[in-house]
Amino acid sequence: MRVRCPNCGSESRLPANANVRSHQGSSSPDGLLPCLWSPDVALDPKHRPQVPGAPSSTVRKDWRKYPQEAHLLDIERCRYRRLTEDEIAIIQGFPPDWGKGIGLTPRERIAGLGNAVPPPLSAALFRALSLTLGDDLRTAAEICAGFGGLALGAHHALQVDAVALVEFWEAAVRVLRTVRAWKPACVHLADVKTFDWDALADRVDVLSGGPPCQPWSQAGHAKGASDERDLLGEMPRLVTRLRPRAFIFENVPGLMSPTHRPYLERLTQELRAAGGYGVAVGLVQAADYGVPQRRKRLILVGIKDRPTGAAHDFFDRLYQLRTHADPSKALPPGLRPWVTLEAAIPGWRSVSGWRRWLDASAQPSHLTMNDQNKQDGPGAGTSSQKPAERRVPAMGLVWPGRDHAIEWRDSSWTVVPKIDNLASEVAPLMPLTPRGRPALDP
Numbered sequence: 484m485r486v487r488c489p490n491c492g493s494e495s496r497l498p499a500n501a502n503v504r505s506h507q508g509s510s511s512p513d514g515l516l517p518c519l520w521s522p523d524v525a526l527d528p529k530h531r532p533q534v535p536g537a538p539s540s541t542v543r544k545d546w547r548k549y550p551q552e553a554h555l556l557d558i559e560r561c562r563y564r565r566l567t568e569d570e571i572a573i574i575q576g577f578p579p580d581w582g583k584g585i586g587l588t589p590r591e592r593i594a595g596l597g598n599a600v601p602p603p604l605s606a607a608l609f610r611a612l613s614l615t616l617g618d619d620l621r622t623a624a625e626i627c628a629g630f631g632g633l634a635l636g637a638h639h640a641l642q643v644d645a646v647a648l649v650e651f652w653e654a655a656v657r658v659l660r661t662v663r664a665w666k667p668a669c670v671h672l673a674d675v676k677t678f679d680w681d682a683l684a685d686r687v688d689v690l691s692g693g694p695p696c697q698p699w700s701q702a703g704h705a706k707g708a709s710d711e712r713d714l715l716g717e718m719p720r721l722v723t724r725l726r727p728r729a730f731i732f733e734n735v736p737g738l739m740s741p742t743h744r745p746y747l748e749r750l751t752q753e754l755r756a757a758g759g760y761g762v763a764v765g766l767v768q769a770a771d772y773g774v775p776q777r778r779k780r781l782i783l784v785g786i787k788d789r790p791t792g793a794a795h796d797f798f799d800r801l802y803q804l805r806t807h808a809d810p811s812k813a814l815p816p817g818l819r820p821w822v823t824l825e826a827a828i829p830g831w832r833s834v835s836g837w838r839r840w841l842d843a844s845a846q847p848s849h850l851t852m853n854d855q856n857k858q859d860g861p862g863a864g865t866s867s868q869k870p871a872e873r874r875v876p877a878m879g880l881v882w883p884g885r886d887h888a889i890e891w892r893d894s895s896w897t898v899v900p901k902i903d904n905l906a907s908e909v910a911p912l913m914p915l916t917p918r919g920r921p922a923l924d925p
C-alpha cells in the first residue's frame with residue numbers, strides 16, 4: 484500500500500494492513516484541531532486505532548473507560564476520531580440505534596453493546612442448533628441477557644418465543660423492554676441466582692446466556708471459580724431444574740487457558756450429568772459470520788438425551804454456516820472476505836469530531852529505540868543500526884506499543900504493525916478438523 488502525506492507530499496510504501504504512519508514536522512493543512520490528549524494518553528500502548536480497511540478489533544465494554552482504544556484512523560488525512568456509540572452498535576452487529584433514545588448514558592450504552600454477542604453470530608448458533616436437533620425449537624429462556632444480542636439472534640434465526648430474559652442491570656433491562664422481538668413482560672429485572680426458575684421447568688426448549696466472563700478473561704484478574712461473579716458454576720443446577728432440550732452458553736476464550744481448563748472440564752462433566760446431555764466446547768470467530776469485528780467467543784453447547792457426538796455435529800453445522808473468512812489466507816470457496824469497517828459504516832468519513840492524530844509539537848523528541856525496546860522487548864529494533872539511525876527524531880511519534888514497531892523505511896521512521904502479532908490476533912479461532920470439530924472435548 485502506498486500512502487501520500489498531504490503535508491509534505493512524500494510517499495511511503497506500507498504493508499497492506501499498516502495502520503499508523505509518522506511524519507516529521509507536519510502541520511495541519513485542513514484546519515483540524517490537534518489532539519487534545521496529553522502525550523501520555525496518546526502514546527499509551529493500549530491505543531489500538533481502528534482502520535477502515537479491516538474489521539475492528541474486539542469491541543470491549545472497557546471502551547467506555549478507554550476511548551483511546553475506540554478510535555478510527557483516517558490514514559490518508561492523518562486524522563482520527565472516536566468511534567460513535569452508533570458505530571460501535573454496528574460493529575457489534577446491532578442496528579445503529581440499539582439502546583438509543585431511552586436515557587442511557589454513553590458509558591452505559593457502550594458497556595452494554597461491548598458485552599453483547601453480535602446477533603449475526605448468535606443467529607448462526609441457533610440455526611446450527613436447530614439443524615443439529617432436526618426439528619423446531621419453540622421456546623427460549625435467556626440468563627444474563629444484557630443488551631439482548633444472544634436473544635436477538637435466537638429470534639432472527641428461529642422466531643422462538645422468549646419465555647424469560649433475566650438480567651439484573653437496570654440499564655440493560657430498559658433496552659430489553661424496548662425490543663419488539665419479545666414481550667416486555669418476559670423481561671425480568673432479577674438475579675439469576677434467586678429467580679424462580681421452577682415455574683419454567685420443562686417449558687423451555689433452549690436455555691442460553693452469557694454468564695459474566697470477567698472471572699475468565701485474560702485481560703481481567705482471572706480469579707476463576709473464586710470470583711464472586713462466577714455464574715458458570717451454577718449452570719448444572721439450573722439445567723437440572725429447567726431440563727431444557729438444549730443449552731448454549733457463551734463466554735471468553737480465557738476459559739480454555741491452562742489455568743482454567745480443569746474448571747472447564749469439571750463443569751462440562753457436571754453439565755453432562757445434569758440430565759444426560761451431550762456436551763462440547765468450541766471457539767468461534769464473529770467475523771466469520773459477517774460481523775465487522777474480530778471477536779473470539781467460547782461456546783459451550785449441550786443437547787439432551789444425545790451423545791457427545793451430537794454436540795460435535797453442532798460445531799460441524801456452525802462451521803458450515805460461516806459466510807466470511809480471513810482474507811489474509813486462501814478464501815474457502817463460497818466465502819467472502821471479512822467485512823471491513825468501511826463496508827459496515829459507509830458514512831464514516833462524514834462524521835464530525837476528527838482531530839489531527841499526530842501533534843508533532845506535543846510529542847517527546849528524546850525517545851530512542853532503546854527506550855522502545857524496554858517497552859516492547861527484544862526484536863523491536865535491530866542492533867545493526869547505527870546509533871544515529873536508532874534515535875527516533877523529533878517527529879509526530881506514535882508510541883508503537885505491543886502491536887507496532889518502528890522501522891526505518893523510505894528514508895524516514897515509520898510505525899508499522901508487528902506482522903507476527905497481527906497474524907496471531909487474526910489466527911483461525913476454531914482450530915477445527917476439516918469437518919469442523921470443536922477445539923475441546925473435555
Ligand SMILES: C[S@@+](CC[C@H](N)C(=O)[O-])C[C@H]1O[C@@H](n2cnc3c(N)ncnc32)[C@H](O)[C@@H]1O
Pocket residue numbers: 598599600601626627628629630631632633634649650651652655673674675676692693694695696714
Ligand atoms: C456478557 S453480558 C451478557 C451479554 C448478552 N448475552 C448479550 O448478548 O447482549 C453479562 C450480563 O450478565 C449480567 N449479570 C451478571 N450477573 C448476573 C446475575 N447474577 N443475575 C442477572 N444478571 C447478571 C450483567 O449485568 C451483564 O449484563
